[in-house]
Amino acid sequence: MRASGFSVLSFVLVALAHVASAKAGETIVVKITDLAFVPAEVSARVGDTIEWVNVDFIDHTATASNGAWDLALPAGSRGRLVVKQAGVLGYFCRVHPNMTGTLNVNEK
Ligand SMILES: [Cu+2]
Structure with missing residues (x-):
């Protein structure tokens, strides 16, 4: 009884993993270090995730030039x-308008 319950759970987890990988895009990491976005320019596709990692001891933001989004990125976040x-x-x-970056986003 215990063994069969376990195998049903494994099956459900495998099925969920499949759904997640089919739907989710890639994650592209941009590091913020020494007052710069690294790399400053990245290519992505619609549905991808951009993740900014602020390793500075200073607060930064990632703010779209067209005002579409504004992410607060406190030190270490x-x-x-x-x-x-x-x-x-x-x-x-x-906070530091000379810090700039570019996202080149292609269709899916
Ligand atoms: Cu900054």
């Missing part, structure tokens, strides 16, 4: 965004 629109999108840090 990380923040994520799922890209929903194709196009070339610049972004910057509101």
